[in-house]
Amino acid sequence: MVQEEMRRGPWTEEEDLKLVYFVNMFGDRRWDFIAKVSGLNRTGKSCRLRWVNYLHPDLKRGKLTSQEEHLVMELHSKWGNRWSRIARKLPGRTDNEIKNFWRTFMRKKKALEKKRASPSSSSSSSSLSSINHAVDSHASKEVGEESFYDTGGYGHDDVMGLISAGEEFSLDDIWKDIVLSEDNNNNIQQEPLYELQSQEGCNFSSPPAMIYSPSSWEYNSSHPLWVMDEEESNKMLFPATSDQYYYSCYEQGNAFLTG
DNA sequence: AAAGAGCGCAACCGCATACTC
DNA sequence: GGAGTATGCGGTTGCGCTCTT
Numbered sequence: 001m002v003q004e005e006m007r008r009g010p011w012t013e014e015e016d017l018k019l020v021y022f023v024n025m026f027g028d029r030r031w032d033f034i035a036k037v038s039g040l041n042r043t044g045k046s047c048r049l050r051w052v053n054y055l056h057p058d059l060k061r062g063k064l065t066s067q068e069e070h071l072v073m074e075l076h077s078k079w080g081n082r083w084s085r086i087a088r089k090l091p092g093r094t095d096n097e098i099k100n101f102w103r104t105f106m107r108k109k110k111a112l113e114k115k116r117a118s119p120s121s122s123s124s125s126s127s128l129s130s131i132n133h134a135v136d137s138h139a140s141k142e143v144g145e146e147s148f149y150d151t152g153g154y155g156h157d158d159v160m161g162l163i164s165a166g167e168e169f170s171l172d173d174i175w176k177d178i179v180l181s182e183d184n185n186n187n188i189q190q191e192p193l194y195e196l197q198s199q200e201g202c203n204f205s206s207p208p209a210m211i212y213s214p215s216s217w218e219y220n221s222s223h224p225l226w227v228m229d230e231e232e233s234n235k236m237l238f239p240a241t242s243d244q245y246y247y248s249c250y251e252q253g254n255a256f257l258t259g
Numbered sequence: 260a261a262a263g264a265g266c267g268c269a270a271c272c273g274c275a276t277a278c279t280c
Numbered sequence: 281g282g283a284g285t286a287t288g289c290g291g292t293t294g295c296g297c298t299c300t301t
Contacts, residue, residue, distance in 0.1 A: 084289055
């Protein structure tokens with residue numbers, strides 16, 4: 001059978017709208033089915049990913065808060081790279097997001113480590129050196145090429161040891177250490193890498209998904225589908241100019257179901 | 260102002276597991 | 281119980297934006 005070439009790459013706004021519409025209609029389970037009936041010409045996998053990582057109404061946007069970052073560190077020390085598991089403890093955050101955060105963190109750490117490796121700097125009592133130890137004690141198990149990822153966590157004892165009462169510094173200190181180090185190197189600190197901010201204080205970017213702001217959906221997280229008046233949902237999702245187009249999508253979906 | 264480097268994030272890939280028939 | 285299919289997860293890549301020189 002000749003398989004039609006699937007679309008790949010970044011999603012367009014129109015595709016997003018379509019996907020949201022069909023997920024709203026059929027739920028966020030049957031991805032292959034949704035991929036087919038929507039006519040998106042994407043794989044079910046791709047649709048799921050887009051939904052989970054970007055379009056889901058419960059998603060938070062913007063940087064992780066300090067609390068969230070702490071939690072990630074803590075949970076990673078327990079569970080290692082079990083990103084989805086960690087993500088479940090951070091409502092509104094995706095495994096992808098956490099993975100990216102961790103990668104960035106490790107990258108910074110490596111960079112800092114490199115700088116510190118220069119002979120002039122050896123403040124062994126710094127909190128960073130301690131977390132380095134914690135991280136390295138595990139990461140060093142890996143052989144050969146260094147990876148951004150620590151594949152098994154710091155080791156609970158390592159990091160929790162740092163956090164525990166026995167030590168005189170917290171993860172805050174560790175972060176401060178990184179920030180300070182950056183400060184020293186850059187002189188100009190445009191904005192603290194890591195500042196306390198309220199959950200609502202997130203720096204929202206404005207992706208297309210915000211067009212259908214989650215707050216405007218009566219989303220009930222305990223329910224697989226958004227609860228929404230059909231007429232209302234049509235109005236919100238599809239501007240008058242494209243009504244006909246999306247109704248045809250609707251028809252298409254129904255036709256597929258009813259055969 | 261232009262070029263290059265670095266960073267952040269979205270998306271893809273391959274494998275594992277769960278589910279359905 | 282086994283095969284086929286769908287879904288979930290972790291790792292990796294590539295692109296675009298921002299910052300630096």
